Amino acid sequence: MAQSEWGEILVKEDFTGFDADKTWAAGGFNVGQVFVTSVNEGSIENTVDEPGGIVAFTTDTGDNDNVAIYAGPFMAGDGPLTMEARFKYSNVDCAVFVGWTETLALDTPVMPAEFATATMTYNGTGAMAGLQYDVDGTTDDFRAVFGDAAAALTGNGADANGTRCNATLTADKWFIARVEIDPSGAARVYFGDQTVGSQMKLIKSISAGIPTDVVLYPVLMLENRSGNARVLEVDYFLARGYRDWTA
Secondary structure (H helix, E strand, O other): OOOOOOOEEEEEEOOOOOOOOEEEOOOOEEEOOEEEEEEOOEEEEEOOOOOOOOEEEEOOOOOOOEEEEEOOOEEHHHOOEEEEEEEEEOOOOEEEEEEEEOOOOOOOOOOOEEEEEOEEEEOOOOOEEEEEEEOOEOOOOEEEEEEEOOEEOOOOOOOOOOEEOOOOOOOOOOEEEEEEEOOOOOEEEEEEOOOOOOOOEEEEEEOOOOOOOOEEEEEEEEEEOOOOOOEEEEEEEEEEEEOOOOO
């Protein structure tokens, strides 16, 4: 039995309550309820020509420079986990990961999963569940990925090279990702854009396999794929988990 009714832990950042016009150095800082870290410096600025509170994160100009927005950590064994973000990028020449990851270097973040030609590589040494896009793939698309211990999860419905969303990928276009993990280790990845109508669609569901006794970070991350700065615009970032009453 829960010791209090205050069991839910909710992060919902809508980027409406501050003036975000500054540069940052590599290492990390807060923006409202979320943390931001990166490889190399960058800049952040409010988007003023669109409503609803939008912040633009601009990376440094080197290949593989990046920016990661995250919160937590949370644990699925304490209750179901949900993260959701609405975002767009300035150029398709980039990589994106959005979802849950156990491995997240808080000073020099690395993309949890990367896709090149036709193969998904799982960089994260811990558990992960999310959506991944990488321009280094032969066929550009968002793909649902599930992994652990630097390898794809096998069985329970997971696909080693990810499950395609069949999205139309263009710059300056809104995408929505939602990733859920249950206390049983089951997980689901949803995707939405202008082509799928008014509801997000379920891309992949696995019946088990995500460890529930490890801490996971909800993260939205963009990484350059050439020597050019890239812009990640974020409309909102949501993460929901539950408190550990046994500790």
